Amino acid sequence: MKYINFEDSTDVASDTFFMRQALQEAQEALKLDEVPIGAVIVSNGKIIGKGHNLAERLKDVTAHAEMQAFTAAANYIGGKYLTDCTLYVTIEPCVMCAGAAYWTHISRIVYGAKDEKRGYSNFHDKLLHPKTTVTAGVLEEECGELVKSFFRNKRK
Amino acid sequence: MKYINFEDSTDVASDTFFMRQALQEAQEALKLDEVPIGAVIVSNGKIIGKGHNLAERLKDVTAHAEMQAFTAAANYIGGKYLTDCTLYVTIEPCVMCAGAAYWTHISRIVYGAKDEKRGYSNFHDKLLHPKTTVTAGVLEEECGELVKSFFRNKRK
Numbered sequence: 113m114k115y116i117n118f119e120d121s122t123d124v125a126s127d128t129f130f131m132r133q134a135l136q137e138a139q140e141a142l143k144l145d146e147v148p149i150g151a152v153i154v155s156n157g158k159i160i161g162k163g164h165n166l167a168e169r170l171k172d173v174t175a176h177a178e179m180q181a182f183t184a185a186a187n188y189i190g191g192k193y194l195t196d197c198t199l200y201v202t203i204e205p206c207v208m209c210a211g212a213a214y215w216t217h218i219s220r221i222v223y224g225a226k227d228e229k230r231g232y233s234n235f236h237d238k239l240l241h242p243k244t245t246v247t248a249g250v251l252e253e254e255c256g257e258l259v260k261s262f263f264r265n266k267r268k
Numbered sequence: 269m270k271y272i273n274f275e276d277s278t279d280v281a282s283d284t285f286f287m288r289q290a291l292q293e294a295q296e297a298l299k300l301d302e303v304p305i306g307a308v309i310v311s312n313g314k315i316i317g318k319g320h321n322l323a324e325r326l327k328d329v330t331a332h333a334e335m336q337a338f339t340a341a342a343n344y345i346g347g348k349y350l351t352d353c354t355l356y357v358t359i360e361p362c363v364m365c366a367g368a369a370y371w372t373h374i375s376r377i378v379y380g381a382k383d384e385k386r387g388y389s390n391f392h393d394k395l396l397h398p399k400t401t402v403t404a405g406v407l408e409e410e411c412g413e414l415v416k417s418f419f420r421n422k423r424k
Contacts, residue, residue, distance in 0.1 A: 167348060167371075168348070171342050171343070171346060171347055171348045172338075172339050172342050172343070172348055173338065173342070173348050173368055173371030173372050174330065174335050174338060174339055174368050174371075179330050182328075182329065182330060183328050183330055186327050186328050186329070187327070187328070190327060191327055192323060192324075192327045192328055192329050206367055206371075207363060207364075207366065207367030207370065207395050208363075208364050208365075208366075208367025208368045208370070208371065209364075209367070210363065210364075210367070211362055211363030211364025211365070211366070211367050211386075212329055212330050212364045214363065214364070214386070215323075215329035215330075215362075215364065216329050230367075230370070235391065235392040235394065235395060236391040236392045238391065239363050239391060
């Protein structure tokens with residue numbers, strides 16, 4: 113692994129690096145036959161929370177990758193606010209996850225592929241906290257293809 | 269307690285009855301110095317899940333009353349869909365909880381008082397599932413006053 117300067121959290125190389133960690137989480141979901149979506153939360157260049165979709169395994173719609181990552185990161189920090197943190201998630205957060213992100217006051221969200229159906233940006237531009245900045249399209253094709261091929265295989 | 273025919277789930281008396289159960293949950297939150305919001309989920313006249321806000325206690329923004337009630341009800345049912353269920357919640361669900369409700373395909377939501385800030389209806393009329401019907405204003409004053417007096421006391 114090449115040395116990456118994680119100090120600058122908006123650095124393209126570090127965004128790609130952390131999205132790869134989120135993709136690893138998505139692979140964990142895939143192993144369990146879950147819709148392969150993964151997430152990590154990063155603070156000061158360090159992963160402090162991660163999660164992968166477990167909605168089927170847990171029979172619980174609230175078990176999205178992001179929700180678990182939020183809970184894990186808040187647990188790590190010992191507080192519910194994730195200011196100065198970045199969420200990396202392979203697919204655009206849905207309304208529920210965007211609504212949770214709002215409550216965390218998270219500084220930044222980086223996502224891979226857009227969700228044309230339930231992606232938060234299809235609904236209202238104020239679902240997220242006004243302080244949250246968003247970067248879309250990091251490893252977009254890889255993130256999107258993982259989910260698309262999952263559903264293609266399901267239809268076979 | 270007067271006999272109530274729970275068969276008709278849209279019956280005003282049963283709505284009031286179950287909202288009182290949600291208010292009891294809100295009282296549990298209040299005892300813990302949490303924003304007093306409570307929820308129950310009812311299927312065939314029976315409470316199959318309940319929850320009260322624990323966001324501070326758990327230091328977790330995802331620990332809203334509704335989210336816990338969804339998880340509890342899904343656990344009871346053994347499946348993630350809450351079709352043929354009604355959510356009773358003292359305050360209008362926020363964006364996160366509405367987004368979660370969408371995924372559950374819940375049949376009906378009954379809430380007490382409106383949330384003028386983060387209530388889902390302030391954002392987009394399609395945050396909920398198209399099959400979900402909504403009744404607002406059941407024990408509205410009591411539900412709203414519980415939260416208002418909580419914040420009044422906090423400001424003292």
